[in-house]
Structures are given as structure tokens and as C-alpha cells.
Amino acid sequence: MALSLSATLLPHHPRRSTDFSSSSSAPASPQTHGFFSGQPPPTYSALATNSNNKLPTTCLPKVLSSSSCSSHSKLSHAWRQVHGEYDWAGLLDPMDPLLRSELIRYGEMAQSCYDAFDYDPFSYYFGGCRFPRRAFLDSLHLTRHGYDVTRYLYATANIRLPNFFTKSRWPNLWSPKANWIGYVAVSDDETSRVLGRRDIAIAWRGTVTRLEWLADLMNYLKPVDGKKIPSRDPRVKVQSGFVDLYTEKDDSCHFCKYSAREQVLTEVKRLTEKYDGAGEEVSITITGHSLGSALATLSAYDIAETGLNLVEGEGSGRPAPICVFSFSGPRVGNVRFKERLDFLGVKVLRVVNVHDIVPRCPGFLFNEDVPRVLTKLAEGLPWCYSHVGVELELDHKSSPFLKPTSDLVSAHNLEAHLHLLDGSVSFLFFSCFVSYNTSYNVNIYSIII
Helix, strand or coil, rough: CCCCCCCCCCCCCCHHHHHCCCCCCCCCCCCCCCCCCCCCCCHHHHHHCCCCCCCCCCHHCCCCCCHHHHHHHHHHHHHHHHHCCCCCCCCCCCHHHHHHHHHHHHHHHHHHHHHHEECCCCCCCCCCCCCHHHHHHHHHHHCCCCCEEEEEEEEEECCCCCHCCCCCCCCCCCCCCCCEEEEEECCCHHHHHHHEEEEEEEECCEEEEEEEEHHHHCEEEEHHHHHHHCCCCCCCEEEEHHHHHHHHHCCCCCCCCCCEEEEEEEHHHHHHHHHHHCCCCEEEEEEEEHHHHHHHHHHHHHHHCCCCCCCCCCCCCCCCCCCEEEECCCEEECCHHHHHHHHHCCCEEEECCCCCHHCCCCCCCECCCCCCCHHCCCCCCCCCCCCEEEEEEHHHCCCCCCCCCCHHHHHHHHHHHHHHHHHHHHHHHHHHHHCCCCCCCCCCCCCCC
């Protein structure tokens, strides 16, 4: 199921242009800065006061940020719909302000994995996180999200995805065999009241070497139960590289003595028992970009199939809903994986750029777009894939503030997706803007990495 959102796109909200620019500890990652030429796009107020572009302030909307569009009281009552209870029916086109706000918030959590990653090959912590866990969100100026990071996640580099991992130029560093790949966080008391539940958030890091990781993909599927992931259907298969990254471990390494799977399941179990067992309503929200979105989908399936969202005790007695907000994610498994994910009640909203190549792989030949008859015939082949969940399409070429580009890396960039989401307000305001500002060159920004 795909829904297109190609509405006229407005300049990005100052929220993203000021998060890191004023701090000496600002992250400088390949995914953060640079896809705009020079500085981020001007804010609405900046355009209104520009002497060359006189836009009457009466045309400016009273509400500029998607987060302020949403009412806290509404979110606490409507969070299940935003979380995908009805597969986001009626919320995508036009974009519901509450959903847009939540997508941007979880997208920023995924982006924080890039921003916090240590890219310096001469650093002792190269390949790790630049910030301590307790100061993670505060160091990235994301304290306003109201979450506490409870655990960092690590993966062993001893698998067939070499371009996903980084290698230091120094022999001695924090860990020669591990890379930091994400974190688990939980909403604090105040944020939980606003959200209407206690939210357990999991953010997975994507790729740091642009698109080279696509060459690492061994384009074949393997049964998940072969990697000790429970499955009641032996025909459920996932991409081999993803499941290896998720399940492999190294007993000689302190950070990856336990696999990423064991780390995340242990923490989710602890948090669900703590809060659901205490009578609180709990949700599990998983996010990631690029390869990180594949890990998000796979871990969501694992949590549901393992039954960690079912807690016996003084809780609500109903399963904790599991939702995945995926950004630029590839296909993860076969059609049996998709059907099993649907049966388990896991909701997945995939945000994609129509010009991005990553969501179209693996499975170029046999996928969900192929007629069902052919899919059935090719079901046993190791390269027959199917997307999961609901697709939300974005188009950066529809934005008057982004130059059309054929650069594949630009189309895949997470920051570009967040700008497009934050700009999907309405045609009405942009029409008003253009009518008073026809001389303004709206194509002065380009996505460049």
C-alpha cells in the first residue's frame, strides 16, 4: 500500500537549523550538514524581513513547527491512531499534524545515531559514540524529546558487511571488533503524560559510508529460525546480511559479547516488565534509516514473535503495540515475512523518497510489484522479496527549495527526508508566499553531500 505525498514543500523549520550550529560539540557527520549549499534554508521570519524579498507578515502562519501544530491533549488520546492502529488511514494525504510531528521526532532519533557517531579515524573512540549515555540527548540538544537513554547497542564487525563498519588507523582503541549501532530509550514521566503512554524507543544507526553497503548485500534470503530467531513458519526468510548483523557476536569482545539481538531484547524485556508490570500503558516504537531501518523492522518482528510485548502482571492486559517508523529502508524479507509481521500486529510506516534507489532493493526482479501468480511461483527462490507495511512517498524534486538532482546519495539522505516532512504543510500558504514574492529564486538550495 503506497500513498504519495508530493505537496509543495516549504523551507525547513528553524528547529533543525539551530540544533547544532551554536554548539562547539556540534556533530559534523556525513549525514548532518552539507546537503544544502552553505547554510540551511532561511526561516519564514527571515524571508519576511529580507529587504530583497518583502513578504507581508500577515501571510506568515501563526504556527510554524509541526510539533506546535499538535495538541498535547489530542496526542494523548489519539496516539494509537498515530502509532498505526488503523494503518494510518486518512492521516497521510493530507499529512496529519500529529503524525508529522511524531515522524520528525523519531526521525531525529534516527539522525542522532549519525550525529553521535565518531567518524574520526584518529580518535580513540572511532566507531563508537562520542557522548556518554546519560548525556546523550542533552549533548545533541534533543532534551526536549523527553527520553532517557537506557542502553547503547553494539554489533560485531566480523560479518559480511564491511562497508557498514569503520576501521581505525590506530591499533589500540576502545574496541577493535565492535561498532556502536544505536540505543534504547524510554520516555520520562512528563513526556509519558503528554504521549498518553510510556514509550520505549529504539533507534538503529544506518550506514556511514554512503551507498557502498549495497555492494555488500548477498542478495539471498535465509530462514530466520536458522539464526535462533523464533518463527512458527519455517518459510519466513530475511536478507542474510541483515540477520547476520543482528545476531552475530564475539565472545572475545566486551562490547559485542552479546549480539545486537540479545542486547535489545534484554533491555526491552526489562523495561516492559518495569512499566507494564507497574500498571502503565506501554508502547514500543522503533526507528532507523537505510540499513538501520532494516534492523528496526527485523527487531520489531523479533520482539513480537518472542512475545516480549506481552507482560503478565498488573498491567493493562493487552499487548504493547509495536510500531516501526522506517526511513529509506530496503526490503528485508520475503512475502512470508510480511504476512507474519502483519499477523503479529506490527505496524510499519515506510517513509521513502521516490528517487531513492535503496527502497527498491534487494529484490529487483521479484518483489511485491510483481503479479501475485509470479510471486507464488518464485516464492521458493532466494531472491524473492516483499516490502512490509504502509509506504509514504516523498519527492524532493517537488520542493521549490531543493534543486532537482540525480545524485543517488542526495535522494537517500535522512536530513532531506526530514526537511521534506517538515515542509509538507499545504499548497495554500506557499501560493500566498509566491504571490507576494515572485522574484525570489526558490531553487538556490541543492542537496549536496
